[in-house]
Structure formats: C-alpha cells, structure tokens
Amino acid sequence: MDWTRKHPGWAMAGAMVGLLVFLWGMAVPLAAAPAPIGPAAQQFVDGARITVELTLISGSAGVLIGVLAGLGKLSHFWPLRRFCDGYVWLIRGTPLLLQILFVWLAFPEILPEGIELSDFACAAIALSLNVGAYNTECVRAGILAVPHGQIEAARALGLTPLQTFLGVILPQSMRVALPALANNLASLVKDSSLAYAISVVELTMVGYRVQAESYQPIPVFITIAVIYLILTTAFTTLTAALEAQLDVGQKR
Amino acid sequence: MNTEDAPRIIIEARRVSKSFGSFQALRDVSATFFEGQVTAIVGPSGSGKSTFLRTLNRLEAQDAGEIIVDGIVLNDDLKHLDAIRREVGMVFQSFNLFSHLTILRNVALAPIRVRKMPRSAAESKALQLLERVGLKSQAAKYPVQLSGGQQQRVAIARALAMDPKVLLFDEPTSALDPEMVNEVLAVMRELAHSGITMLVVTHEMGFAREVADRVIFFDEGVILEDTSPARFFSNPEHERAKAFLSQVRHGY
Numbered sequence: 001m002d003w004t005r006k007h008p009g010w011a012m013a014g015a016m017v018g019l020l021v022f023l024w025g026m027a028v029p030l031a032a033a034p035a036p037i038g039p040a041a042q043q044f045v046d047g048a049r050i051t052v053e054l055t056l057i058s059g060s061a062g063v064l065i066g067v068l069a070g071l072g073k074l075s076h077f078w079p080l081r082r083f084c085d086g087y088v089w090l091i092r093g094t095p096l097l098l099q100i101l102f103v104w105l106a107f108p109e110i111l112p113e114g115i116e117l118s119d120f121a122c123a124a125i126a127l128s129l130n131v132g133a134y135n136t137e138c139v140r141a142g143i144l145a146v147p148h149g150q151i152e153a154a155r156a157l158g159l160t161p162l163q164t165f166l167g168v169i170l171p172q173s174m175r176v177a178l179p180a181l182a183n184n185l186a187s188l189v190k191d192s193s194l195a196y197a198i199s200v201v202e203l204t205m206v207g208y209r210v211q212a213e214s215y216q217p218i219p220v221f222i223t224i225a226v227i228y229l230i231l232t233t234a235f236t237t238l239t240a241a242l243e244a245q246l247d248v249g250q251k252r
Numbered sequence: 253m254n255t256e257d258a259p260r261i262i263i264e265a266r267r268v269s270k271s272f273g274s275f276q277a278l279r280d281v282s283a284t285f286f287e288g289q290v291t292a293i294v295g296p297s298g299s300g301k302s303t304f305l306r307t308l309n310r311l312e313a314q315d316a317g318e319i320i321v322d323g324i325v326l327n328d329d330l331k332h333l334d335a336i337r338r339e340v341g342m343v344f345q346s347f348n349l350f351s352h353l354t355i356l357r358n359v360a361l362a363p364i365r366v367r368k369m370p371r372s373a374a375e376s377k378a379l380q381l382l383e384r385v386g387l388k389s390q391a392a393k394y395p396v397q398l399s400g401g402q403q404q405r406v407a408i409a410r411a412l413a414m415d416p417k418v419l420l421f422d423e424p425t426s427a428l429d430p431e432m433v434n435e436v437l438a439v440m441r442e443l444a445h446s447g448i449t450m451l452v453v454t455h456e457m458g459f460a461r462e463v464a465d466r467v468i469f470f471d472e473g474v475i476l477e478d479t480s481p482a483r484f485f486s487n488p489e490h491e492r493a494k495a496f497l498s499q500v501r502h503g504y
C-alpha cells in the first residue's frame with residue numbers, strides 16, 4: 001500500500017496489466033493442474049471473464065448513476081430530489097437477489113415487444129442500479145464536502161455552472177468519495193456472483209457446475225476463492241492508486 | 253491621475269438594496285466608480301461591505317436597484333453575467349485556490365475554459381503573471397504547499413489572468429499571519445499604480461490611507477462617508493466613523 005501511495009501511476013498500470021495478464025494467462029497454470037481443475041480450465045477462464053466484465057460494466061455505469069443521482073439529491077428541483085431519494089431507498093431496502101430476479105423476470109413484460117435482454121444484460125442492469133444507489137450517497141457526501149469558496153471562485157472567474165461542476169466540484173468531491181466508491185466496487189466483484197441465479201455463467205456458477213460434475217467441491221471452491229481474491233486485490237490496488245493520484249493536492 | 257478629460261465611469265450602483273431574510277444588509281446604496289480609481293471600503297463588522305462587493309459581480313443578487321458595469325446592466329441575463337465576470341475579477345479573504353490543481357493550472361484555468369485560449373498560450377501567460385507576483389518558481393506546486401501570503405498572491409495572479417478592468421478584494425489580508433501581510437500589500441500597491449480599477453474591503457488602515465484614492469465608510473448597510481483618505485482619517489464627519497477609527501487605532 002505504501003508503494004502504491006508513492007507511485008500511483010505505476011501501481012495503476014501494474015494492476016491493470018496484471019488483471020489482463022491474469023485473465024489471458026490463467027488458462028495455462030489451470031490446465032496444468034490435476035483433475036478436477038485441469039480439464040475444466042477453460043470454463044474457469046470464461047467464468048472469470050464474465051465476472052470481470054460484469055464488474056467493469058456495472059461499476060462504470062454505477063459511478064455514472066451515482067454521480068447523476070447524487071447531483072439529483074442536491075437539486076433545487078424537488079420532484080427530482082424526491083425521485084432520487086426514492087430510488088436509493090428502494091434499492092437499499094431490498095435484497096440484490098430480488099432486484100436481479102425482478103429485472104430478469106419483470107423487465108421482459110414491461111419492455112416493448114421486440115427488445116430482448118440477454119441474461120448477462122439483465123444482471124448488468126440490476127447490478128448497475130444496485131451499486132449506483134450505494135454510490136449516490138458517497139457522491140452526495142463528496143459534493144457536500146467541497147468548500148463553498150471553491151465554487152464562488154470558479155463563478156467569479158466566469159466559469160459556467162457546467163464548467164464549475166466538471167472542472168472543480170467533481171474532481172474535488174471524488175477525492176472524498178473515492179474510498180467509499182472503491183469499497184463498493186470491491187463488493188461488486190463478489191455481488192456479481194448472484195447473477196448465477198439467472199443462469200449467467202460467471203465464476204461462482206462455473207464452480208457450482210464443475211463440482212457437480214466431479215463431486216469434488218473442496219479443490220473446486222478453493223480455486224474459485226483464489227481467483228476471486230486475485231480479482232478483488234487487483235481492483236483494490238487499482239482504486240487505491242487512483243485515490244493516491246487524486247490526492248496529490250493534499251500532500252504536504 | 254493623468255486625466256485631462258473626465259474619468260470614465262466603470263461601475264455604477266444605483267439604490268441597491270439587499271436583505272437576508274428580515275435583515276437588511278444593504279439599504280439604497282448608490283456609488284459611482286471611475287476607471288483607474290482605487291477605493292478602500294471600510295466599516296464595522298456586519299455593515300454590508302462584503303455584501304456590497306459581492307453584488308458587483310453578482311455572487312449576490314440585489315433585491316432592488318441597478319448595477320451597471322462598463323455599460324452592461326447586471327441582471328439574470330447570462331450573456332451580461334458572462335461579460336461582467338470577464339471584466340471583474342475577485343480576490344477572497346480565504347484565497348479559494350483550486351486545491352486539486354497546481355499553481356500554474358489555477359492561474360491558467362479560466363483563460364483556457366472561459367476565454368478558450370490555447371493551453372500553451374494560457375500557461376505562458378500564467379507564468380508571466382506568477383513572475384509578476386514573485387512566484388514563478390512555485391508554478392508546479394499545489395496550493396497546500398504554499399504559505400497563506402503566497403496563496404493570496406497566486407489568487408491575485410489568477411484574477412489578473414482574465415485581464416479584468418476591475419479587481420474586487422474582500423479583506424485580502426485578514427486571514428494572513430502578520431508577517432505575510434506586507435508581501436500581499438506590496439503586490440496590491442504595484443497593481444494600484446498600474447492603473448487597474450480596484451475596490452478593496454480592508455481593515456488595513458495604513459494601506460487605505462497610503463494607496464487609496466477614495467475611502468467609503470459603510471455602517472449598517474448604508475454608505476455614511478465617501479471621501480478622500482486624507483479627509484476621512486484626519487477629519488471624519490460622522491460620529492460613527494470617528495468611533496470606528498478610534499476603535500481601529502486602539503486595536504493596533
């Protein structure tokens with residue numbers, strides 16, 4: 001962690017390259033492992049990729065939703081504020097599994113004829129909405145933490161409200177919000193496993209299938225756990241480095 | 253002043269009023285400011301000095317009355333507001349430098365975003381301004397790495413980067429340790445001699461007396477005296493001004 005703080009750029013690049021190398025290269029050691037792991041190596045690789053894709057897509061969409069809803073909660077326009085409050089209340093008060101099932105089973109009935117959502121898309125939508133609600137609170141707190149003088153200085157210099165938001169408020173609020181956002185992203189790696197309930201073949205589902213075929217749950221689930229640990233560590237390093245990068249203005 | 257023809261009016265405030273709830277901070281304040289003039293605004297705490305200054309670039313919107321800056325009426329019209337914010341710079345008591353940007357980027361930000369100046373041109377201009385306030389060598393640092401006096405000099409450079417015709421100062425030295433006051437006053441003195449129009453809310457009576465062309469004394473939301481520094485300091489008309497001056501003198 002100390003090294004990450006001192007060399008945030010390198011740590012970020014390292015974590016990203018590490019993640020890619022891991023995703024591409026993990027097939028090699030896995031294939032060399034004895035049964036039941038070796039024969040199922042490709043399934044593990046595919047499962048890990050789906051998990052990472054779900055995390056990255058829902059994580060990015062969730063940050064966007066968090067920023068928009070966080071702003072919405074601070075809006076002077078009360079219907080928007082109420083709407084965002086309601087969204088956060090609804091998502092945080094119900095189980096993620098229920099949300100995933102709802103998107104999977106209820107959306108096809110709501111959506112117009114002809115639009116079909118894949119299982120993966122349903123999982124991504126539900127996860128985005130879920131993490132977005134948790135991000136909303138972090139973003140709101142971050143925006144509230146920006147000193148009012150910063151906004152006045154930007155306005156006095158003639159920056160438009162949008163320029164002020166993008167150039168001053170957002171980067172400064174992210175510095176405050178990032179640790180919590182990073183936490184949410186790390187949880188997302190694990191929460192994405194609930195997508196197995198709607199037959200998305202992500203990492204946990206792969207583990208379940210492989211152990212069912214081989215009757216050897218212990219080595220299979222240990223392998224799955226190790227892969228999750230490597231993924232969460234990579235994401236945590238990535239966000240810690242980003243945090244350090246954004247923190248530069250605070251250094252003495 | 254080197255004026256043979258009549259000095260040009262740069263700011264005109266006509267019967268400006270402003271209330272916060274039931275409290276009337278400004279009552280029918282009228283004043284005319286001329287190009288190149290340096291005006292010191294003094295008065296007891298809570299008398300409306302900051303509020304008056306902040307209505308001049310619409311950080312505060314007046315409830316009644318009219319403000320005209322360089323021929324442009326200050327109102328909710330965004331075009332007018334944009335034009336006026338380009339012409340009127342502001343320096344705050346608490347500096348309000350953008351904490352996530354380097355000193356150089358702080359100064360270059362508004363020219364890049366608002367004036368759409370190419371980055372290289374904006375940065376070389378920023379360096380010139382930093383040289384003018386004696387801080388060229390600090391360009392790559394972040395605001396927290398600078399002393400209060402240095403930060404305030406950067407804030408002055410940042411305001412100057414927009415080539416304003418008028419600079420508003422709201423107690424620019426009040427947040428500084430005593431040993432840093434002079435370096436900021438020196439920069440302001442140099443500016444005053446450069447011919448820019450300045451309105452300075454200050455408790456530095458020495459500065460007001462020596463540098464200002466004009467002193468305005470605020471009390472309870474009205475301008476009680478509007479006169480030359482020599483007259484104000486040697487022979488104020490109103491009892492309130494006399495009381496204020498004796499209090500200030502005893503404070504030092």
Ligand SMILES: Nc1ncnc2c1ncn2[C@@H]1O[C@H](COP(=O)(O)OP(=O)(O)OP(=O)(O)O)[C@@H](O)[C@H]1O
Nearest residue numbers: 272275277295296297298299300301302303304470
């Ligand atoms: N945003 C606000 N909301 C409510 N009241 C305010 C606000 N801004 C100023 N006031 C009140 O208006 C009055 C005038 O304030 P102002 O800041 O203009 O005084 P000032 O002359 O600058 O005083 P000081 O020397 O303490 O800075 C004060 O009584 C203050 O409490």
Ligand SMILES: [Mg+2]
Nearest residue numbers: 301302303423
């Ligand atoms: Mg004030």
